[in-house]
Amino acid sequence: DAGVTQSPTHLIKTRGQQVTLRCSPKSGHDTVSWYQQALGQGPQFIFQYYEEEERQRGNFPDRFSGHQFPNYSSELNVNALLLGDSALYLCASSRDFFQFFGPGTRLTVL
Amino acid sequence: AQSVTQLDSQVPVFEEAPVELRCNYSSSVSVYLFWYVQYPNQGLQLLLKYLSGSTLVKGINGFEAEFNKSQTSFHLRKPSVHISDTAEYFCAVSDGNQGGKLIFGQGTELSVKP
Secondary structure (H helix, E strand, C coil), X not given: CCCCEEECCEEEECCCCCEEEEEECCCCCCEEXXXXXXXCCCCEEEEEEECCEEEEECCCCCCEEEXXXXXXXXXXXXXXXXXXXXXXXXXXXXXXXXXXXXXXXXXXXX | CXXXXXXXXXXXEECCCCEEECEEEECCCCCEEEEEEECXXXXXXXXXXXXXCCCEEECHHHCEXXXXXXXXXXXXXXXXXXXXXXXXXXXXXXXXXXXXXXXXXXXXXEEEEC
């Protein structure tokens, strides 16, 4: 049973560009959450998707948007990238109270 | 609003020594508490969780934590650490809603020296 998978592993973009990150949840999980982890910090909650709708959202600007597909996989989109968006982006899937994390996507904005 | 404070940013310790990583939380509602470990260049792995019941929770790799409601603490302990325990440890709180968002502390870097 594959755990949570994320793609790509690493990504380099320049300021102002747009990026899409992808996440496949663990088998049997229907909820996907996204977190941003800046260097030396704890992860911060971006938003959560359930039944293809955004269920909760953290304190992130509208430049951050997402989508969940019928197979429960999810995308995180970030528009108009800023240098401060450089971070590890973690996806977590769950079915109940326990969130299982993927390995993350390392985004570098130059 | 909920918050988590990890009281030590770095904890150096010698191999086979005991260790305690401290975590305090604040919340106006009942909470669920978690400890996650992050090895270099990896995602987060769940070490243990407290939902209800016994305040002493045992997790993987010999770690345990004690929930103390009066002191709003959830400290992580291990009686004898190994080199392989070197990693970043995160304490997190959830509001108890199913699949609810996690609020993380800043992390504690545990460095185990031979």
